[in-house]
Amino acid sequence: MPKITVPLGPQHPALKEPGSFLLCLEGEQIVDATLRLGYNHRGVEKAAESRNYIQAMYLIERVCGICSHAHATAYVMNVEELAGADVPKRAKAIRVIIGELERLHSHLLWLGVAAHEIGFDTLFMYSWRDREMVMDALETISGNRVHYSMNTPGGVRRDITAEQVKTVLAKVEALERRIKYYIDLATQEPTVIARTKGVGVLPKDEAVKRCAAGPLARASGVARDVRKDDPYLLYGELDFKLITSDACDVFGRLYVRAFEMLESCKILKQVLNWLPEGAISVKIPVKLPPGQAVNRYEAPRGEDVHYLKSDGGLNPARVKVRAPTLANFTSVDYMLKGDQLADAAIIIAAIDPCFSCTDRATIVTPAGTGIMSWRDMRSHGIEFYKKKGIDFSKVKVF
Amino acid sequence: MKSIREQVVAWARKKSPWLLHYNSGSCNGCDIETVAALTPRFDVERFGIMLHGTPRHADVLVVTGAVSRQQEKRLLRIYNQIAEPKFVVAVGACACSGGVVHGCYGLLGGADKLLPVSAYIPGCPPRPEALIDGIVKLLTRIEGGNK
Numbered sequence: 437m438p439k440i441t442v443p444l445g446p447q448h449p450a451l452k453e454p455g456s457f458l459l460c461l462e463g464e465q466i467v468d469a470t471l472r473l474g475y476n477h478r479g480v481e482k483a484a485e486s487r488n489y490i491q492a493m494y495l496i497e498r499v500c501g502i503c504s505h506a507h508a509t510a511y512v513m514n515v516e517e518l519a520g521a522d523v524p525k526r527a528k529a530i531r532v533i534i535g536e537l538e539r540l541h542s543h544l545l546w547l548g549v550a551a552h553e554i555g556f557d558t559l560f561m562y563s564w565r566d567r568e569m570v571m572d573a574l575e576t577i578s579g580n581r582v583h584y585s586m587n588t589p590g591g592v593r594r595d596i597t598a599e600q601v602k603t604v605l606a607k608v609e610a611l612e613r614r615i616k617y618y619i620d621l622a623t624q625e626p627t628v629i630a631r632t633k634g635v636g637v638l639p640k641d642e643a644v645k646r647c648a649a650g651p652l653a654r655a656s657g658v659a660r661d662v663r664k665d666d667p668y669l670l671y672g673e674l675d676f677k678l679i680t681s682d683a684c685d686v687f688g689r690l691y692v693r694a695f696e697m698l699e700s701c702k703i704l705k706q707v708l709n710w711l712p713e714g715a716i717s718v719k720i721p722v723k724l725p726p727g728q729a730v731n732r733y734e735a736p737r738g739e740d741v742h743y744l745k746s747d748g749g750l751n752p753a754r755v756k757v758r759a760p761t762l763a764n765f766t767s768v769d770y771m772l773k774g775d776q777l778a779d780a781a782i783i784i785a786a787i788d789p790c791f792s793c794t795d796r797a798t799i800v801t802p803a804g805t806g807i808m809s810w811r812d813m814r815s816h817g818i819e820f821y822k823k824k825g826i827d828f829s830k831v832k833v834f
Numbered sequence: 835m836k837s838i839r840e841q842v843v844a845w846a847r848k849k850s851p852w853l854l855h856y857n858s859g860s861c862n863g864c865d866i867e868t869v870a871a872l873t874p875r876f877d878v879e880r881f882g883i884m885l886h887g888t889p890r891h892a893d894v895l896v897v898t899g900a901v902s903r904q905q906e907k908r909l910l911r912i913y914n915q916i917a918e919p920k921f922v923v924a925v926g927a928c929a930c931s932g933g934v935v936h937g938c939y940g941l942l943g944g945a946d947k948l949l950p951v952s953a954y955i956p957g958c959p960p961r962p963e964a965l966i967d968g969i970v971k972l973l974t975r976i977e978g979g980n981k
Contacts, residue, residue: 446905446908447856447889447908447912448887449886449887452855452865452869453857453862453865454856454857454858454905454908474904475859475902475905475908476860476899476902476904477902477904478859478900478902478935478938478941479935479938479939479940479941480938482938482939483935483937483938494934495934495935498863498934498935498958499861500861501860501862501864501865501866501959502862502866504861504863545866548873561873561874564869564870564874565873565874565875567870568870568875571870581867581959581961582863582866582867582959583863583959790862791857792859792861792862
C-alpha cells in the first residue's frame, strides 16, 4: 500500500494552538510521525534579562496562560532562594490555594477539550460550565480570571479574608460533587471508553525512557510527582494521594486527571480550613547576591523546572524555563505510531499540550564545548553525589 | 439611501458571523477566554456566532497574541484564504500592540503589523464579556456597512 503524508497544523480545527505534525499514513494507520515546534517562540527568556526581578515575574507569568501560577511560583522560589528569604507560612498557604485552584481549572479545561476531540461536546459544555466556578473562586481571591499575579518576590500580594475563605470553600464543595459525577461519566460511559481504551498506548518502560512527566507518566504507572518527591511550599505537611494508573492509554490519563481533581479539592479544604496567621510577605532586596538556583514545581501538566542565575546586578543574568509539555512531546511520536488517523487529535490532546510553554530555544552544540550530553550529565551527577556520600551508580535509569 | 440589495447583504452579513480562531503567538490566556465565551455561562451562540475550523468558512479572523516571526507567513496565508468580506479582531494586549512581550526578538509585533484590524479588544486577557462586547460592536459596524 502506498504511504501518504498528511500535515496536521499549524492551524488545525482540533488543536487550538500552533504545532505541526507530519503524519505518514498507510491506509488509515499512522506509521510515522514527525513533530515541528517553535511557532510560538517569542523570546521570553531573553526579555527577562532586560527587566528587573519584579518586572521579570510578570513576564514569566505570561509564559503560559493556563499554568501561569506554576511558572510565577517556580520563578519567585528561585529569587527567594538566592535572596535567602524566609517566606511566611501564610504566603505559602495562599500559593498552595491558588496552585490547586489552577490545577482544578486546568484539568477541567482538559476534560472539556478531550471530550471535544472525541466528539462528546455535551461533556465539553458541562465541564466548561463547572470550570466557571473555579474561575469565580480565583477571581474572588486574586481579582483576575487568568493571570492572577498573586506572587511577589518574598510572598504574595493579596491576603485572603475569612469571608473569601467561606465563598471559596462553598465553591470547592459544590465542585467536588460535580467532579464525582464526571468520574462516573468518564469511567462508565461506553462512548468514552470506546474512544479512549487502548488508544495511544505508552508502556511504563517507554514512559521512563522518554522522560514523561506529570499525568502522562502517572497514567503509565510511574509514580512521579514533585509534590511528593521533593515537597515545596506546604505540600510536605498536607495529606493527599498520588494518583497513578496502569492503563497506559488515553483512558488512564483521563482517570488520573479526574481523580487528581478530587485530591486537589481535598488539599484546598485542608488549607482553607487551616490558614496560618501572620504576615503575607517579607522584603527582598532589589539586587540579589550572585549565584544560581533551580526549583521544581508540579504544574498541572507535570514537572516545571526553572533556573535563575544572578550576577549581582539589578536584572537576572539568565532565566531558563523547562516546561512539562516539552518533556512529554518525546512520547507523542511513539504513541501515534500504529494508531488510526482519527485518533491522532485525542492522542495529542491527551498529553495536554501547551505550545506557549514549550517553545523555548535550545542550542545544540557539538561535544567538547562544555555542554553535556545526557550520558555526561548522569556520570557528573553520580560523581557529585558520591562526594556527599550517596551512591547512585547502582540505580538503573533505563 | 442604500439600495434594497445592499440592505439585504448588510443584514445577511450581520447574522451569524463565523469565527476562525488563530493563536499567532499567544500565551493561551486569550485563547481559553475566547473558548470560555463560547461555553454555557457566556454563550456567544446567542448572537449566531460560531467557532469554525477552516478559513474558507470563516467571516471573522480572531487573532490572539502578538504575531511571531515563525507564524507570519502562515497567518497571512490563512487571511488570504478567507472569503470576502472578512474582518480581523485582535484579542488581548499582545495582539493589539505586543503587550508585555513587546520588543521580543521572536516577534513581529501586534496583529496590525500584518493584517488590517477591524476591532481591538484590550486586556490581559480580556474577559469573555469584553470579547462579546467587542464582537457585538463589530457586528453593529458591519450593519452600517463600514469595515
